Structures are given as C-alpha cells and as structure tokens.
Amino acid sequence: MSKIEELISELCPDGVEYKTLGDFATITRGGNFQKKDFTEMGVPCIHYGQIYTRYGLFADQTITYINKEAASKSKYAYQNDIIMAVTSENVEDVCKSVAWLGSDDIAVSGHTAIIKHNQNPKYLSYYFHSNMFFSQKVKLAHGTKVIEVTPNKLKNIIIPLPPLPVQQEIVRILDNFTELTAELTAELTARKQQYEYYRDLLFNFDRVSDIEVKWVILSEIADIGTGSSNTNEELEIGNYPFFVRSQEVRQKNTFEFDETAIITSGDGVGVGKIFHYIEGKYALHQRAYRIHISNEYVLPRYYFYYMKSVFLKYIEKNSFHSSVTSIRRPMLNNFPVPIPPIEEQERIVSILDRFDTLTNDLTSGLPAEIEARRKQYEYYRDKLLTFPAKGEEMKEANA
Numbered sequence: 408m409s410k411i412e413e414l415i416s417e418l419c420p421d422g423v424e425y426k427t428l429g430d431f432a433t434i435t436r437g438g439n440f441q442k443k444d445f446t447e448m449g450v451p452c453i454h455y456g457q458i459y460t461r462y463g464l465f466a467d468q469t470i471t472y473i474n475k476e477a478a479s480k481s482k483y484a485y486q487n488d489i490i491m492a493v494t495s496e497n498v499e500d501v502c503k504s505v506a507w508l509g510s511d512d513i514a515v516s517g518h519t520a521i522i523k524h525n526q527n528p529k530y531l532s533y534y535f536h537s538n539m540f541f542s543q544k545v546k547l548a549h550g551t552k553v554i555e556v557t558p559n560k561l562k563n564i565i566i567p568l569p570p571l572p573v574q575q576e577i578v579r580i581l582d583n584f585t586e587l588t589a590e591l592t593a594e595l596t597a598r599k600q601q602y603e604y605y606r607d608l609l610f611n612f613d614r615v616s617d618i619e620v621k622w623v624i625l626s627e628i629a630d631i632g633t634g635s636s637n638t639n640e641e642l643e644i645g646n647y648p649f650f651v652r653s654q655e656v657r658q659k660n661t662f663e664f665d666e667t668a669i670i671t672s673g674d675g676v677g678v679g680k681i682f683h684y685i686e687g688k689y690a691l692h693q694r695a696y697r698i699h700i701s702n703e704y705v706l707p708r709y710y711f712y713y714m715k716s717v718f719l720k721y722i723e724k725n726s727f728h729s730s731v732t733s734i735r736r737p738m739l740n741n742f743p744v745p746i747p748p749i750e751e752q753e754r755i756v757s758i759l760d761r762f763d764t765l766t767n768d769l770t771s772g773l774p775a776e777i778e779a780r781r782k783q784y785e786y787y788r789d790k791l792l793t794f795p796a797k798g799e800e801m802k803e804a805n806a
Contacts, residue, residue: 419797425567432522432526439480439481441477444477449475451512484513489531495518526571529578581788581791588780610712619747619748631698633692646660652681665689674733712759713745
C-alpha cells in the first residue's frame, strides 16, 4: 500500500468530503489599472493577459510594475492566495488559467479573481488545473466576444477536500512531476541557446579564410511568390499542409504547389520569426511567401537555416519602421545570401539538422520527452485528485 493510500485509509476511510469553493474561500475581483499606471520599476502586478502567457503553475516572480499611486487604489493578493482568470477572449484561457503562489504581495487587475482560503494552496492550484475543475468552470462561462465567469458563480464549484496530510502528500507527488518537466524545459532552453550560437557561428564566414564564399541576392537563386488561399479555407482534417502566417500548420484538401520550399510570414506578428520547410504538395496563404531554391549549387535546407539565422536582423535594418509589420517583395529579392561550396553546405546542414531534431522535433528529442512527461503528469494529477465522495448526495452533485 502506498503512502497516499495509507493516509486515505487512516484519515478518511468513509470517503472524502466535497465542498463548494464558497464554503471555504472568499472570492473577490482585482482592481483596475490603466496604461499610464505602468512603470519600469515600482509595485509588482498582474494585469490582463499575463495570467495566460507569463505565469506558470507556481510563479514566484513578477515582471510588470505599476506606480505607487495606482497601487494604493488596487487590490492585492498575498502569500498563498490564488489568482484565477475570470475574463478572456476564449474559453480555454478563462477556464484553465490559474497563477500565483508566490511569497510577495502583488497587485491584481479586475480581469482576475483573488481566492483566499484555508487549504493547502498548491493542492488547490493543482485541482484548479485538473479536467474535473475545467468541466465545471466551463459550464459557468458566458459571453461571445469576451468570455466571463463571475466570481459569484465560482463559489458554486464543488471541490474534494481530503485532510491536509493527504493534500500535502498529493502535492509532494505532483511536485516531483512538475520539477522533472521544469528540468527538461530548462535543458531544452539551454540546448536552443546552444543551437542558435552554433548556427550563427557556422554562418559567420568571416572567421574562415580557406572556404571560398560567393555572395548573391536571393532573386538570383530562387523563385519567390505568395499563395492564394485564405485562412477560412482551412479544414480540421485535410490531405495537404496549409501554411498561413503562424507557426501552426493548418490543413486543406487542395494544394497549390508541389516543390521544395521555405515558407515565411509576409505580415503580422510572425514577420521574420516564422519559417517552415516543406518538400511536396502544400497550400499557401495569400500573405505568406514561398521561396523555392532553383539553383543547383544551393541546398534548400542550407538556405532555410541561413534565413532563420539572419533574416530578422536584415529586415529590421532595411525596414522604414522601427517594428517590422510586413515584408515587401524587394526586401526578399535583395536579401544577400552567402554560397559556400556544396560540401560546406552539406556539413552545415548535417550539424544543424541534429540540433533541430533535438530542440524542435515533436516525435523525438527533448520536445517529445517533455510532451510525454506532461501527459503523464496530467494523467496522475487527475487520478490522484479523484476521490470516493463522503455521502451519496455529494457524489451526485459532483457527477
């Protein structure tokens, strides 16, 4: 018998008590911030959007600040309080976003709820990330353009509350899972930095004198164009990859091109940052560029890695705006490309392919291992947080 089973058998042999969140916690909205309130240094805060994108399960530091005047009018979360999203533009964010178990006081915006309670904070946070909690909260969400779950409705969500020693043991087990995932994520970050360092070093031809390098502009070695498809033409399941202006690859049942090509976004937030490599049939968005290398002395995959290394800096330097919002065709046509001998191109591709597999491949390497650990964690989290209820009426309420 495991320790968790021993604790449950000893402390709650007749089942676990289920309570509504309002029975053991108070739930209030945060305060209001305005754009003028934000400063480089000041009082730490969480504002709209950060709870989805910048805070992990157990965040312990902040990266945004407001001035003292705004802070004096704000509402705060304190050590062991839990912050939960209550408004967002989509159901997934508003129903799955939970943050802050830090040790410092933090100002909180009105798009989140502050939950003060008398339970183990990590236990609650793990439960708030579970599928059982999500299935209840999503039923309370309302709205179209902005999705909301009011703090008052959150009070009705039912949560299992085993004795604190049981909660503590569950936290210990799940912490081991999250720590392992954090270690793998840190290793992946380090590997990516190492990959970028060696990639940039390999393309620094000034450091070598025994390799003859010819410089050309891209239009001399490639066929460049755009697609004709719109985003609304994508299918959930299709026969061909459909490249749009994001890192995510969509699908369609028809294709426009059958070739080896490098794809990059023509406008939007991914300009200079999104690159795809494709061999075969594909569809392409009308504001995404395809670059088909047509010169036999240039390896397409060599050019792919070179573009990823230097293209963003190139367009930032040659853009009329401080932040690049779109790529004009002449910027692509005139992009300078170094062409070393084929043997050197093959060597560079061989090295970078290995790094790419390690850091980006979802079927092998670190990303695949991290995804496997995440699924394992989610399985055991939901299993550990499922208890026989104490009393038939609570079993029915939780069904």
